[in-house]
Amino acid sequence: MSRSKSAESVKVVVRCRPMNEKERAANYERVVSLDVKLGQVAVRNPRGSSPPKVFTFDSVYDWNSKQVDLYDETFRPLVDSVLLGFNGTIFAYGQTGTGKTYTMEGVRNDPERRGVIPNSFEHIFTHISRSQNQQYLVRASYLEIYQEEIRDLLSKDQSRRLELKERPDTGVYVKDLSSFVTKSVREIEHVMNVGNQNRSVGSTNMNEHSSRSHAIFVITIECSETGVDGENHIRVGKLNLVDLAGSERQTKTGAQGERLKEATKINLSLSALGNVISALVDGRSTHIPYRDSKLTRLLQDSLGGNARTVMVANIGPASYNVEETLTTLRYSNRAKNIKNKPRINEDPKDALLREFQEEIARLKAQLEKKSGRRRRKRRRRRGEAGDDGTDDGEEDDDEDEEEEDTVAAEGDKTDYWNVQQEKLEKEKMAILEDHSLVAEEKLRLLKEKERKMDDLHREKEASELLAAKIKAMESKLLVGGKNIVDHTNEQQKILELKRKEIAEQKRREREMQQQVECQDEETLELKETYSSLQQEVDIKTKKLKKLFAKLQAVKSEIQDIQDSHIKERQDLEQTQNELTRELKLKTLIMENFIPLEEKTKIENRAFFDEEDDCWKLRPITRIENDQKMMTRPVSAVGYRRPLSQHARLAMMMQPDVRYRAENILLLELDMPGRTTKEYEEPVIAPKVAAALEDALRDEDEIQVDAAALYSAGSLGLRGLYGGLSASSSAGSLGAISPGSVGTAGGSAKKPKSGRPKTGKKVSTPTSAHSPSATGLSPLYPQSRGLVPK
Ligand code: ADP
Ligand code: MG
Numbered sequence: 127m128s129r130s131k132s133a134e135s136v137k138v139v140v141r142c143r144p145m146n147e148k149e150r151a152a153n154y155e156r157v158v159s160l161d162v163k164l165g166q167v168a169v170r171n172p173r174g175s176s177p178p179k180v181f182t183f184d185s186v187y188d189w190n191s192k193q194v195d196l197y198d199e200t201f202r203p204l205v206d207s208v209l210l211g212f213n214g215t216i217f218a219y220g221q222t223g224t225g226k227t228y229t230m231e232g233v234r235n236d237p238e239r240r241g242v243i244p245n246s247f248e249h250i251f252t253h254i255s256r257s258q259n260q261q262y263l264v265r266a267s268y269l270e271i272y273q274e275e276i277r278d279l280l281s282k283d284q285s286r287r288l289e290l291k292e293r294p295d296t297g298v299y300v301k302d303l304s305s306f307v308t309k310s311v312r313e314i315e316h317v318m319n320v321g322n323q324n325r326s327v328g329s330t331n332m333n334e335h336s337s338r339s340h341a342i343f344v345i346t347i348e349c350s351e352t353g354v355d356g357e358n359h360i361r362v363g364k365l366n367l368v369d370l371a372g373s374e375r376q377t378k379t380g381a382q383g384e385r386l387k388e389a390t391k392i393n394l395s396l397s398a399l400g401n402v403i404s405a406l407v408d409g410r411s412t413h414i415p416y417r418d419s420k421l422t423r424l425l426q427d428s429l430g431g432n433a434r435t436v437m438v439a440n441i442g443p444a445s446y447n448v449e450e451t452l453t454t455l456r457y458s459n460r461a462k463n464i465k466n467k468p469r470i471n472e473d474p475k476d477a478l479l480r481e482f483q484e485e486i487a488r489l490k491a492q493l494e495k496k497s498g499r500r501r502r503k504r505r506r507r508r509g510e511a512g513d514d515g516t517d518d519g520e521e522d523d524d525e526d527e528e529e530e531d532t533v534a535a536e537g538d539k540t541d542y543w544n545v546q547q548e549k550l551e552k553e554k555m556a557i558l559e560d561h562s563l564v565a566e567e568k569l570r571l572l573k574e575k576e577r578k579m580d581d582l583h584r585e586k587e588a589s590e591l592l593a594a595k596i597k598a599m600e601s602k603l604l605v606g607g608k609n610i611v612d613h614t615n616e617q618q619k620i621l622e623l624k625r626k627e628i629a630e631q632k633r634r635e636r637e638m639q640q641q642v643e644c645q646d647e648e649t650l651e652l653k654e655t656y657s658s659l660q661q662e663v664d665i666k667t668k669k670l671k672k673l674f675a676k677l678q679a680v681k682s683e684i685q686d687i688q689d690s691h692i693k694e695r696q697d698l699e700q701t702q703n704e705l706t707r708e709l710k711l712k713t714l715i716m717e718n719f720i721p722l723e724e725k726t727k728i729e730n731r732a733f734f735d736e737e738d739d740c741w742k743l744r745p746i747t748r749i750e751n752d753q754k755m756m757t758r759p760v761s762a763v764g765y766r767r768p769l770s771q772h773a774r775l776a777m778m779m780q781p782d783v784r785y786r787a788e789n790i791l792l793l794e795l796d797m798p799g800r801t802t803k804e805y806e807e808p809v810i811a812p813k814v815a816a817a818l819e820d821a822l823r824d825e826d827e828i829q830v831d832a833a834a835l836y837s838a839g840s841l842g843l844r845g846l847y848g849g850l851s852a853s854s855s856a857g858s859l860g861a862i863s864p865g866s867v868g869t870a871g872g873s874a875k876k877p878k879s880g881r882p883k884t885g886k887k888v889s890t891p892t893s894a895h896s897p898s899a900t901g902l903s904p905l906y907p908q909s910r911g912l913v914p915k
Contacts, residue, residue, distance in 0.1 A: 133465040136435045137184045140167050143225040143445050144189035150619050154444040159452060160188040164643070165636045169452055172445040176682050177675060182640060183462065185633070189443065193232055196438075197245045199629040204365075204436050205246050209253050210348060211361025211470040215368065215428035216242055219458065220371030220440030221450040222337035228440050229321075230343075230369045243318060243343055243367050247311045250347060256619065257606030263348040263479040264604065266314050267305040268321030271420050272339035274394055279321035279341070280304045290423055291737065296476055298423050305346065307478075307602045337372035341420055346657045348479035360477045361470055366428060370421075371396055374450055375697065395421035399429075400457060406430045417875060426744065434468045437461050453690065458773045482599055489596045494591055543586050550579050664907040709810070 142158050159172045159178075165185045168178040201216060208214040218226035232241030254262045264307040268279040269288070281304050281809055291301045308314040325341060345365040353359045373396060398419035405411040406429060416426045427433045439458035441451045554575045555569060716725060731744045810818070 132435070133467050136429070136437055136464040136466060137200070137204075138197075138437045138439060139185045139187065140441060140455065140458065141187040141191065141196070141229060142167070142189055142441050145443055146223075149442075149444045154446060156443045157445045157448050158441060158443040158744055160186045162188060162811065163636060164188055164639050167441075167455060169448060169455065172298070172448055177651070177679055179452065179455075179683065179686075181459050183439075183458070185636060193229075193241060197228070197242060197249075198625050200436055200438075201242050201246065202626065202629075204335065204434055205249050206253075207434055207468070208345075208363035208365045208893045209349070211235050211349065211363045211472060213366075213431075213433035215366040215425060215433050215435045217370060217428075217435070217437045218440060219370050219373060219437060221374045221442065221456050222333075223583055224440035224442045224447075224454075226369050226372075226438075226440050227336065227439060230367060231318075239655060242809040244304045244315065246365065247314050247318075250345065251311050251314075251604075253606075254604050255606045257349075260606060261349065261350045261428070261479065261483075262604040262606075263602065264308050264314070265305040265348075265478065266308055266317045267300075267303050267344040267346075268341070270341050270430075271301060271395060271398050271424075272335070274420055276300055276420060278303055279324045280317065281308065284324055289737065290420060293718065296474065298426060299651060300424070303343075308613055309602060309604060313611070332614055337374075338393075340371050342424070343367040346478075346737075346819070348477050349480050350483065351829065353904050359473055360479050361472050362477055363471065364433075366423070366425065366433075370399075373454060373705045375693075388767060391619070395419040398694045399837050402429055402459050403457070403464060406465075407460050412748065429464070430464055430466060432467055432469045432799075435464075435466060452686065455489065456687070456690075471863060479603070482603060489592055489599070493589060493592045493596070496585070496592075511817075520699045538869070546582055547579070550575060556578075583627070642869065652870045727753050 139159070142160055145154070147155065155172055159170070160166070164182070166180055166182050167186050168180045171179040171207075176481050183200065204214045206214065216230075218229050220226055226242065230241045231243050234244075250264065254260075254264070270277045270279055276290070278288055278300075279288065288303060289301045290298055292298050306313075306317050308317060321341075321343070325336070325339075341364075345367070346362045347365070348360060349363075350358055350360045360522065373393075388875045398415065400542040401418065401420055402422045405414045414430065416422045416429075419783070422429070428435045437458060439454050441447075441454050554572065557563070557571045557575065560568070563571070565670050626678065728743070731746070732741050733744060734740075735742045764776075
């Protein structure tokens with residue numbers, strides 16, 4: 127449902143700002159010269175004597191250019207086509223401080239220096255006010271892309287990041303982006319100001335931030351008009367006003383970790399934009415890398431798509447910026463060759479205007495039905511009354527009916543309500559005064575009347591609410607043609623038309639001159655006839671010189687481009703190196719410190735999200751099927767909870783509360799399986815047991831006699847030293863030297879306490895309760911399972 131047109135190129139204009147104070151103070155040379163008539167920019171090399179580099183564009187604007195000139199010549203036609211239902215995009219591209227924001231927004235409170243955005247507001251709403259038989263709905267959104275994250279500048283929650291989504295019918299869009307319906311220039315300006323405030327609030331250093339973020343102001347204009355087929359058609363035009371991040375090379379040297387990540391993201395969108403432009407212009411590329419960045423994805427339509435696009439390349443005139451200026455001009459020069467196929471968006475599915483219209487129609491029908499019901503009710507009432515009334519009465523009623531119908535048709539609702547209320551009041555009074563009624567009956571009737579009055583009130587309120595809602599919705603839809611007869615308006619219109627004509631003429635003049643320039647060289651050689659050999663030599667030498675100069679220019683251009691490519695490659699290599707290093711470190715950490723099963727677990731959970739273009743982790747769920755977990759056991763009809771068969775029976779037998787809604791679930795503690803063993807005494811050889819027994823006897827009873835040691839048999843030894851060693855092998859006993867025994871014997875009077883007297887249990891010194899184990903600091907038992915990995 128759209129009219130397609132032939133392909134048209136992206137329009138590229140160049141704007142050079144004036145020297146600023148600092149540059150003038152430092153006496154910088156001006157290296158940029160512009161030929162406005164011809165649409166050419168020449169950049170001189172401040173060092174060396176190579177000829178200036180010349181670029182030709184759709185038009186160029188020098189430092190004397192006014193905002194309004196730019197608007198009338200370059201932007202107005204684009205906004206006009208948005209009003210017709212095309213999509214349109216205006217980019218400002220260039221180094222920081224060259225006037226991108228100045229071109230897009232300009233100086234806020236100065237009408238002379240207002241930028242494209244405010245000028246387009248004026249343009250759009252003036253156009254609407256002059257339109258006839260058309261309904262408009264204007265919406266505005268404002269977003270920012272910073273480090274590949276999208277922030278809604280109009281939302282209350284500035285910390286939230288938005289996502290890009292794609293739908294087959296409408297393409298890429300920002301999910302949950304807020305948009306405000308605006309009814310006037312003032313309202314949409316307010317929207318812009320709020321967004322700008324949020325932009326600077328969100329960043330500590332505004333300049334730093336703005337030079338690294340892309341701001342996009344989106345105006346959606348929907349227009350509904352009855353077509354020649356008698357049907358209502360809606361056209362939707364979307365205007366993207368883009369203030370790009372500064373194009374200067376961001377220094378990445380020495381960046382690490384977070385900073386590195388930031389550095390790689392800063393100009394990702396911008397370099398992706400460059401790649402998209404290259405791929406589009408190349409002609410050989412089959413793949414256009416729109417998906418490489420948020421910006422290019424969002425503006426896909428504007429680059430090689432169905433939108434009209436104007437790109438403003440902003441440059442500075444001073445010599446120290448010459449590198450950046452040349453880069454900007456080369457970049458824009460390429461963009462000139464992008465071909466778009468603009469088309470009108472007619473009757474799109476998601477037109478808000480259609481929704482509005484349908485909603486209004488629905489509400490109106492609802493209101494109509496309400497009043498209709500009222501009338502019918504009345505009629506019915508009267509009909510009933512007429513049945514048992516006289517003929518006269520019926521006639522009366524008919525007249526009444528007609529009267530009331532006309533009243534309703536006039537829409538005099540307040541009157542209707544008042545009449546109804548009065549009628550009820552009167553009836554109430556009549557009941558009060560009617561003495562023939564019994565008091566009870568009277569009360570009943572009175573109550574009924576009051577209820578009716580309440581109903582009436584409620585109905586009235588509801589109707590009023592509905593009417594207000596309709597009014598509010600209708601007020602958002604703008605219709606023109608109100609002040610079409612306004613005299614000044616008429617004059618303004620003529621003035622604008624004239625301006626437009628002039629701009630058009632200028633454009634044609636420029637184009638023709640550019641063509642003439644091109645043809646000049648070609649035709650030269652055809653026309654020439656030489657009268658003498660000498661003349662031919664002269665002319666050919668001159669031509670040769672000219673061509674040679676051209677060759678030199680092309681050669682130096684090639685050199686320049688190669689240089690810039692080398693620089694870019696070095697940059698990329700450096701980034702790559704840093705990223706590789708980071709990656710290696712991470713891999714190293716993973717290999718050495720992350721258990722293999724953890725790694726596999728994470729690997730299994732990871733998946734690539736195509737939408738967001740990044741890896742994500744699936745949430746952990748123990749239960750395979752979530753549904754299983756969610757469903758509750760079904761209870762019998764009428765009971766709040768599931769009941770056991772027993773409880774149900776018991777309830778039937780005797781309606782005892784005890785069994786009401788008894789829970790059928792009997793939950794017991796899930797005891798874990800045992801992991802320890804029952805204690806088993808060690809098996810001790812009888813000899814050892816005897817030795818132990820000996821050793822545990824009170825020491826007083828032990829006779830210490832060194833001499834006995836030498837003569838005594840193994841039994842005596844056992845008696846003496848059995849306590850020292852649990853092992854009873856003779857070998858180990860023999861290892862104890864007599865000297866050591868002697869010392870042990872000399873100081874053998876040890877305190878008795880602390881030694882268990884009885885029991886065969888071998889008490890281990892590591893026991894927590896053993897005081898002998900405590901040296902200076904208490905020795906705690908080693909807990910199982912708490913050992914750090
Ligand atoms: P950018 O957004 O590209 O970083 P700005 O728009 O902030 O640059 O411009 C930097 C400064 O230069 C501002 O103070 C602005 O007023 C001034 N400036 C830029 N372009 C022009 C121009 N064409 N005429 C006058 N002043 C300009
Ligand atoms: Mg800026």
